[in-house]
Amino acid sequence: MAVILGPNRYGKAETRLVRVVRDGGVHHIKDINVSSALSGDMRETHLRGDNAAVLPTDTQKNTTYAFARKHGVDQIEDFALLLARHYVSSQPAVHHARVEIEEYFWDRIPTQGPADERHSFVRSGREVRTCVVHHDRDGTSTVVSGLKNLMVLNSTGSEFHGFAVDDYTTLQPAFDRVLATEVSAAWRHVSDGSPFGKSYSEVRRCLLEAFADTHSLSLQQTLYAMGERVLQARGEICEVRLAMPNKHHFPVDLTPFGLDNPDEVFYAADRPYGLIEGAVLHDDAPAAHCAWD
Amino acid sequence: MAVILGPNRYGKAETRLVRVVRDGGVHHIKDINVSSALSGDMRETHLRGDNAAVLPTDTQKNTTYAFARKHGVDQIEDFALLLARHYVSSQPAVHHARVEIEEYFWDRIPTQGPADERHSFVRSGREVRTCVVHHDRDGTSTVVSGLKNLMVLNSTGSEFHGFAVDDYTTLQPAFDRVLATEVSAAWRHVSDGSPFGKSYSEVRRCLLEAFADTHSLSLQQTLYAMGERVLQARGEICEVRLAMPNKHHFPVDLTPFGLDNPDEVFYAADRPYGLIEGAVLHDDAPAAHCAWD
Amino acid sequence: MAVILGPNRYGKAETRLVRVVRDGGVHHIKDINVSSALSGDMRETHLRGDNAAVLPTDTQKNTTYAFARKHGVDQIEDFALLLARHYVSSQPAVHHARVEIEEYFWDRIPTQGPADERHSFVRSGREVRTCVVHHDRDGTSTVVSGLKNLMVLNSTGSEFHGFAVDDYTTLQPAFDRVLATEVSAAWRHVSDGSPFGKSYSEVRRCLLEAFADTHSLSLQQTLYAMGERVLQARGEICEVRLAMPNKHHFPVDLTPFGLDNPDEVFYAADRPYGLIEGAVLHDDAPAAHCAWD
Amino acid sequence: MAVILGPNRYGKAETRLVRVVRDGGVHHIKDINVSSALSGDMRETHLRGDNAAVLPTDTQKNTTYAFARKHGVDQIEDFALLLARHYVSSQPAVHHARVEIEEYFWDRIPTQGPADERHSFVRSGREVRTCVVHHDRDGTSTVVSGLKNLMVLNSTGSEFHGFAVDDYTTLQPAFDRVLATEVSAAWRHVSDGSPFGKSYSEVRRCLLEAFADTHSLSLQQTLYAMGERVLQARGEICEVRLAMPNKHHFPVDLTPFGLDNPDEVFYAADRPYGLIEGAVLHDDAPAAHCAWD
Incomplete structure (x- = not known):
């Protein structure tokens, strides 16, 4: 009878990200909350505190922000897939990634200003859009x-x-x-x-x-x-x-x-x-x- | 140097009330949260536990529901005034009433059913409408x-x-x-x-x-x-x-x-x-x- | 009939601060939440967006952290008074300061380790200690x-x-x-x-x-x-x-x-x-x- | 390709129950939150609204309160097992029951009154005790x-x-x-x-x-x-x-x-x-x- 490590994962939860896209004076916003969790060959950090396989959760936060700039954020599912595949493909010790995103909706505030200036928004209600994607190294x-x-x-x-x-x-x-x-x-x-x-x-x-x-x-x-x-x-x-x-x-x-x-x-x-x-x-x-x- | 009673009030908070009005098959709903607080000649209940002046908070809950049936609920300010005046005018020991109401908005769910059947609703966002009214026995x-x-x-x-x-x-x-x-x-x-x-x-x-x-x-x-x-x-x-x-x-x-x-x-x-x-x-x-x- | 500015105040709310004091290997922690609000001669920022009288809320956050280092944090009332007096005495446009602090309690986790190593804590329950202090330039x-x-x-x-x-x-x-x-x-x-x-x-x-x-x-x-x-x-x-x-x-x-x-x-x-x-x-x-x- | 019913369960969530036990003037309290969920042969209610197999969630609430009186509530796991077994053994259509309980702790308020009168309590902190039990008709x-x-x-x-x-x-x-x-x-x-x-x-x-x-x-x-x-x-x-x-x-x-x-x-x-x-x-x-x- 020995003590063993069972299923585990770790990541950065609730990275709050707002992206503004400017189409001239007409702005668009995307308001999301990103949580990533990685798993794989993580025995050493649990048993001995050897972190060689651990991509810090801080790095996951950074990656989320950097990818929003490099790749934009359109549909949350696509953005989640992009992140999940990145972690699995770039980190040998990461065999599996789970990315969860919440999206909060905003409406435009109607104003009588010029039609080519639109940058005012009001949160549109309580419903939250969500997604959970998984990507495994088996493809x-x-x-x-x-x-x-x-x-x-x-x-x-x-x-x-x-x-x-x-x-x-x-x-x-x-x-x-x-x-x-x-x-x-x-x-x-x-x-x-x-x-x-x-x-x-x-x-x-x-x-x-x-x-x-x-x-x-x-x-x-x-x-x-x-x-x-x-x-x-x-x-x-x-x-x-x-x-x-x-x-x-x-x-x-x-x-x-x-x-x-x-x-x-x-x-x-x-x-x-x-x-x-x-x-x-x-x-x-x-x-x-x-x-x- | 004596200990005295200062400002005080008591009441029933957060009586949740939904009222459905039927216009044939077309329904309307009102979704509110009512809190009433009374004050006045309340020295005896504080000092000796003599409750002769205390209209129970349970009664305030009952009154809220009964008034919704008797008088309907249109604008929350009007309903709050109705309640506040009732407490002050009907209870000699109550010199002042404060009524606070929150209203939660609902939209109709668009459906392709017959226009004279409309009874489905979806909560419309996070904004809450509020009011606070006061009525004093000085009018x-x-x-x-x-x-x-x-x-x-x-x-x-x-x-x-x-x-x-x-x-x-x-x-x-x-x-x-x-x-x-x-x-x-x-x-x-x-x-x-x-x-x-x-x-x-x-x-x-x-x-x-x-x-x-x-x-x-x-x-x-x-x-x-x-x-x-x-x-x-x-x-x-x-x-x-x-x-x-x-x-x-x-x-x-x-x-x-x-x-x-x-x-x-x-x-x-x-x-x-x-x-x-x-x-x-x-x-x-x-x-x-x-x-x- | 003219529109005028009534009572107003502004500040930084909920600056979360944990302070660790080391008495050799025996540590003490203070876990607080600080909100400051200033008022005074703030007409210009409201009417014209002239901020010359406005000490930024970001500065209030900085001050809270810096004062915790310079002066320590013992009783929350004393720390709040220190901050309130500082704002009023150092900023001519600030006539009045209000500082509110919440404190969250922690207990030591009992362990069998050496008595001169104590640095593990568990939050002790739901009760929160609070204070609100005001300081006015009239003293x-x-x-x-x-x-x-x-x-x-x-x-x-x-x-x-x-x-x-x-x-x-x-x-x-x-x-x-x-x-x-x-x-x-x-x-x-x-x-x-x-x-x-x-x-x-x-x-x-x-x-x-x-x-x-x-x-x-x-x-x-x-x-x-x-x-x-x-x-x-x-x-x-x-x-x-x-x-x-x-x-x-x-x-x-x-x-x-x-x-x-x-x-x-x-x-x-x-x-x-x-x-x-x-x-x-x-x-x-x-x-x-x-x-x- | 047909649409079919997958895993499902239903029940009453968050039945709040406080039980007072009197040992002469010394009282003991148990403060719990019970959620039960049943599953089994529930195809008809989903597909046709035929509820013959559905023990109402209201009944589950009643059962929780009645069992607390009949059997008492000592350890939450034992109480959860009692409820889970009852549902499975008494309802042929119920093949499986899940009962989840949260317990909130209270301490006695120390007073100088007589030792045989103890009935005052203060909630003791934020930690919540939990359990989840499952019972299946296979035993x-x-x-x-x-x-x-x-x-x-x-x-x-x-x-x-x-x-x-x-x-x-x-x-x-x-x-x-x-x-x-x-x-x-x-x-x-x-x-x-x-x-x-x-x-x-x-x-x-x-x-x-x-x-x-x-x-x-x-x-x-x-x-x-x-x-x-x-x-x-x-x-x-x-x-x-x-x-x-x-x-x-x-x-x-x-x-x-x-x-x-x-x-x-x-x-x-x-x-x-x-x-x-x-x-x-x-x-x-x-x-x-x-x-x-």
Whole structure:
């Protein structure tokens, strides 16, 4: 019985980077948060503190900034792939790289100034675009795109009944309830060559429309419909994973005050909350490798 | 030398309320967070635990929900005034009420379904609308409207130089910098009868436009311009208070990597940050009373 | 009717500073978060962007670090006073300075190594020590010390009944309830020369003991007792302000499952919560000036 | 090519429960946060909204509270196992249950009252105790215990040099640096019958002591030493996983102010941070099954 080193990785997390591109007086900004993690032949640093194989996390930060200048930042997936491949190809001890990027969206502030001067922006809402890419020295790359903090609510068109009942069940069947959730979604691309920008906006549209269009008998059904919609619409995607907290909205009992409450006034609860998680995929989806790690 | 009771208040904080209004199949939602605080003749509960003057905070929660059903919730300022006046007029021991409300905005999810079925929503961004109203038994009401979490950024049009220099100054003058801030703004109404909905959207527009249009020599100058713009445009407002953290974006030094950085790649720092706070007001603004408490 | 500049201040917020003092192999650490804000003759920067009176916030950051090296950091109140006086005395345009400091506590990690090698620490809990000092060019200094995030709970010894009842009251009287709160307290010193270290630990002890010892008929009564205890025990303090959210713990109704619940199993709710705020002071307390701003 | 349902689970997250046990006038409290997630034969609810197999998340909340009354809550691992087994054994459609619990610690407030009256508590710091248990209908149970938010700092005894260097490396070797991290640790038990209370306190002690005692040439080395110490000391543990952000403390350059800085004054940075993750295990550890999911 000996003590051994198991899976490990290290890197620089949350390198905050804003890039400004000038098209004359019209500016564009990209606001991202980059985390890289490397793994490979790292036994010596763990066991003896010999760091010969360790590319410092500070170097990873520098590389992120330098690559943003050298190569620009267009789609976050492409930028993540560029970084991941660089680490694996340039460092013999690094066998595998994982790069995760978050992107925060900004809108232009409308002004009456000249059309060739546009450099004012306002953050556009809570949804965050995400990606996680892996690149292995065997040549495998995987790309998972995603979003989080997308809060959605249906004020009708949701039911929940016919559920299992045991000695601890007091829930009454609901035939018309508010359904609200904060969607975290991630979708795996068939290859690393998707048109990531177009893909993102279309997947997002599918998720929102399926949420809105589905007459829901359970949040699970809604979740599945959202994943299925994406897979049917977007050939570049082979798997969708969703985590959807059921953010309960309870109708307030107003009868003590001589008032009815025809599903009009709700208490929006914090905790506890339901949490529904699931994957929807093509039956012939390629192997996931470590895409979801 | 005796120990005495000083200023005090008590209430129910953060009553989360969502109201759904049905216009046939077209639904509207209002998503708010209500905090009420009462003060008055509360000596006995503090000194002896005699609660005869204390309307329970639980009752305040109930009242909020019941009033939402009885009176509806249109503009948050009007709903806050309704609650504040109710507490003062109905409870002899309550001499003063403060009601604070936050509102979270939702957009409709566009779908291709029939136009008379609209009940799907997506949270629209990080900005939160706010208000604080006070009502006193002497009949005085004050209304302060506001917003918070409005993140804005100018990628050019900002300078900072000519500042005071002492032995601890190392900052170099900047002639073209990124200016980014997360605006918290509050504005005091001349009366409690403003058209609060229209007023809010116009004040917000003034703040954004003044931020975008002002060629800034200091964040203070931008702050003042934003407040001034509101006061010049909106006669119902007599004072604007702004708190604007200077969210520093530092150009990354890429020379160690043989790269220039013509204000293209920035590190978005967390802490420390500058914090600029200021009030802009009409010289004949009516007395503020406790509006800002 | 003209637009004018009202109260304003600016500074550097949240300068995070850790200081290590070496007593041979025995180290001591001080972990603080410093925010300074200056005000005075700042009209020109607001109106015209003329920054001649503006000592940059970057300089304030530098000053904080340099003063930690030159003067050390013992009690946070003394360090804050040092900084505040420096800004006012060295910058003619600065008429007033406010310095706020948070301190995070660390304990030593017990080890079996030699007693003259002690340099390992573990953060000791959630309570944060705070202070706010003001210094004005008229020579006035005020010092408010405090703490926040001190969570306390009495599992019995708390009642709440005899309260006012109206049409919206459904709360039942409670004769034995859990009382839990997260104390934010601030206390004003008579002078700027208190023994701040000893004072802090004694005030903290008074607050905890009064919370524990008071058989509570209302959270207001507990709040008052806590303030009174401090004032009676500590002559250097003239006023205590407390904000205490009533973090409700509701007994769960287990009767649907054939179980009683003799105040044993509670649901700890998040929102809404009661919020009790109050000041307790000596009737001959000196003028507060801007101590509480 | 068909769309299929992949891995999925659902449950109630963050049921907040405080239990008070009365030993005469001496009270004990247990403060936990319970999340359960069930999986199994859930195809119908996803595809057709048929909920016959779905035990409502509301029922899971009820069960948590009822079991706390019926069975008490001693060690969180035992309580989690009890819940997990209940769901799998009582619901045919539930093939697998995962229960996660967080525990928050409280200390007694010392008072001078009678020794047989002890019911006042203060939250004791930021560290949170955790566990994740899985139970499968094949009879397999796995137990992972853990902690998070344990912040530790060594003010000396840490070096970092001899690392890989590339074109983007600017980091200078460090021969004496501050090493600070916020430990998240989880450790897998060989069986589901460990003495979990004793085990927790001993593992915690091992982690702290190994952090303090290790002269560190890299955070990886420290991480490994912490895991190894646990495995060597505690036979009931077969694997330890650690995630340790390197919370950088940079010495401030004070030379512009004519001051040296002999590793005395540090800037504690927020982002980016290094992130070191690794597993340490026995080479003959039993199969992990889904213990880490």
